[in-house]
Amino acid sequence: MKPNLITKITLCGLLLNGIYANAQKTTLEVNTTKTITKIQPTMYGVFFEDINFAADGGLYAEMVKNRSFEFETPLMGWIQPKSDRHSYNKESGIATTINVLENKTNPNFCRVLVNDDKGYELINEGFRGMGIKKDAKYNLSLKASNPSGSIKKIIIQFIDKDKKVLGETSISPSASDWQNYTAQLTATQTEAKAKLKITFEGTGTIDLDMISLFPEETWNNRKNGLRKDIVQLLYDLKPGFLRFPGGCIVEGKTLAQRYQWKKTVGDVDKRETLINRWNMEFAHKLAPDYFQTFGLGFFEYFQLAEDIGAAPLPILSCGMACQFNTGELVPLAELDPYVQDALDLIEFANGGVDTPWGKVRADMGHPKPFNLKHIGVGNEQWGPQYIERYKVFEKAIKAKYPTITIVSGAGPFPEGDYFEYGMQELKKLNAQIVDEHYYKNPKWFRENATRYDNYDRKGPKVFAGEYAAQSVAIASPDNKNNWECAFSEAAFMTGLERNAEVVYLTSYAPLMAHAEAWQWTPDMIWFNNLESYGSANYYVQKLFSNNKGTDLLSITKDGKALIGQNDLFASAVKDENTKEIIVKLVNTSAKAQDVTVDLKGSKLQSNGKLITLTSANLQDENSFAEPKKISPKESEYALKGEKAQLNLPAYSVSVLKLKMK
Known part of the structure; x- marks a missing residue:
């Protein structure tokens, strides 16, 4: 038996050697x-858009939905007690909204009539619930007017689905005119689906507005700031830039619904609420309660960029609404206010405290300039209408701020008539950086690692502004952040890096999504009301960004x-x-x-x-x-x-x- 065993082992060894040799x-x-x-230091960055409840209900740590009663349905998010007949129980009281027309930015407030002293209740459901953690502190603020002094106390509680109290505090509304009140709750247990219950003691009428709740622990412990765990994920990427505020959200379905940066700075309670353009965009995930309070506005974006060590890259409307929706155009003769918005934004970011918009920045607590170097004109626009508007912006910006780098766009696709036309015209204009977007299947990313090998080194530089491998199809709700998508993006990114002579900025998109309130997949970071995590795609981005080097x-x-x-x-x-x-x-x-x-x-x-x-x-x-x-x-x-x-x-x-x- 022994000789045979040796022979078999020898044969196995020869076979294995043959395999390894081949x-x-x-x-x-x-x-x-x-x-x-x-x-470029900006080689790998992040692109933020308020899609998938990424701002309100996500990065912006506000926990109360519709805090100032400004949604299209003014009491959306608020629950009143009901009688056995399933109508509002007016016997105990009722909440209605009052509209003050002369207040242009925050016209609504809530008037609560308490009919008896049994404790009328008003409950806020939060953003798919409120995530609270045991022993953590939460800061509440509200505005109240108690004209007759008949409401003696407002009791504020966290409750769970069984109405068990998970934390409590109270306010005594002493003033007859509008006054700010603050209080703090400490959670007695961890709960992802808590709600905020407000109970009134007394009989009579009280007016309420800006009912707000934030965790005490935020990023940099900034009062009423950003969710610490989500910002930490961004910080860990070591991003070279932060592009904001989008995306198609810049354009709006209509021009009236476009993102207007001047309405997002100054006092938070004076910022005008706007419907989110993604609220009813996709039949697979309708979100009629998706609005923008702009508590996360342009000042906060600049501040976030500074916090995470990223260069700010704001994108502004060029006077064209989303061409996938209305495609509404501002006539060229009426484009001046849009151009002025761009010039004023540069002043807001970089101007001295003696300039009008620099003073606004300083009054918000940041006298030092934000050192803005890039600005984007339009998002995914295409066709002659975009080119002729881009020319107007470029001329005005370069005349006043010649050192600012302008980012233009080549449309929504990485090939085809829109793209070819846009690139051809932008090259003629000696455009500085052109934004390209690609949402394709994983195989496309592997096959297109050579995309920039033959790009003209003397032409415009490239901003790979939005890319993500789609496991099923673009905009499909079944797309997954699977490993094939992630390593295919990595293969593509080696091509971006090999062509750093022409590729100056790159970013995955979208950046983040609420696990229960998303509209678009895949997404780089996922979160719920308590936790967040990076997808496999996140770790690919992190590997490249943390190891980008200085020399190719x-x-x-x-x-x-x-x-x-x-x-x-x-x-x-x-x-x-x-x-x-x-x-x-x-x-x-x-x-x-x-x-x-x-x-x-x-x-x-x-x-x-x-x-x-x-x-x-x-x-x-x-x-x-x-x-x-x-x-x-x-x-x-x-x-x-x-x-x-x-x-x-x-x-x-x-x-x-x-x-x-």
Whole structure:
């Protein structure tokens, strides 16, 4: 038996050696000393749009829905007690809204009539509930007018679905005219679906407005600020820029519903509520309660950009409503106010405190300029009407602010008549940066890693402003943030990085979505009322953004760029700040692959780091249950000589970091 066993082992060994001998092995060369081009600090950024309840109910930490009674249905979000006959129980009291026409921005307030002393109730449902955490503190504020003094106390409580009280405080409304009142609640347990119950003691009438509730703990502990966990995810990306406020939300379905930045600055309670253009856009996810309070307005966007170390990139209306909706146009002869909005915004961001709009910024608590360098004209507009309006904006902006870089747009698609026309005309105008958008299937992203290889280096630079692989189809509610989409985007991003000479800015879109109130998928960050997590796509973006480097290096196979040969994609950079060589490798094959990276030129330290992002199943996703199912794993790497030997797992994104001596 023994000789036979030895023979079998020997045969197995020969077979395995044969298999390994035939396994695909790839050798790459990196010239570590020759810089091809500098990589822009703005190379990887974030694009924020108020879609999927990303602002109110999301990033903006307000917990009360319709706090100033300004929705189209003024009591939407507010629940009054009902009698057995399912009509409002007027025996105990009733809430109605009063409209003060001379108040143009916040005309409505709520008048509560309390008919007896049994405790009339008014309940706010929050944004698909209110997320509260045990022992956390929540700051309440409201405006009240108690003209007869008949309402003695207002009791404010957190309640759950069974009306169990989860925290309580009270206010004594002492003034007959309008006055601000504040109080604080401490949650006695964690609950994702809490509501806010307001009970009145006394008999008579009281007027209420701006009933607001924020967690005490916000980003930078800023009063009435942003959700800390969501901003932390943005901060961790180390983004080069923040594009805001959208997206199609800039345009509006009609010009009257466009985003007007001047209405979003100054006192929060004087900002005019506006319907959100996504509220009824998609039949698969209607959201009639989707409005914009603009508590998160342009000042807060600039402040957020500063907080996370990103350059601000505001986008403004060019006088064209969304062309997928009405396509309403401002006549060229009436375009001046739109152009003036752009000029005034630059003054708001950069002007001294002695300028009109610089003073507005200073009065809001930021006398120092925001150092705005980029401004976008229009979002996804196309056709001759856009080009002729862009010319007007460009002439006016460059005349007054010649150092500001203007971002223009090439329409909603990355190819076709709209795109070809837009690019042709913008090249004639020597446009500085052109925004391109692509929502395509994963295969498209892998096949288009060469997209910018042949772009004119003397033409406009590229802003890859919105991209995301669609697992099913564009705007499908069944799209998933699955692993195939994520690593396909990584393959594409190696092409963006390899072409850093022409690609200056890039951002995934949309940025975030409420798990119960989304309209569009996929999205980079998901949140509910208590938690948030980054998708697999988020971790791809983070790997690239955290390792973008300062100088582009060549990485080649047999003298040619690696762009899909053997299902492999790669880019290489040097970081002058950290003194590192960084190589990004994407294996889109179903099999592991051996790769040798020959690092020529610089002397490198033997100890490095290898970061790997991988998952065995193409359909794998992160979730609230498994938020880091697909997340980077970091290990030490020992370099021997000038050649790095790597085994790249199937379906993987790998980043090799080596210190220069």
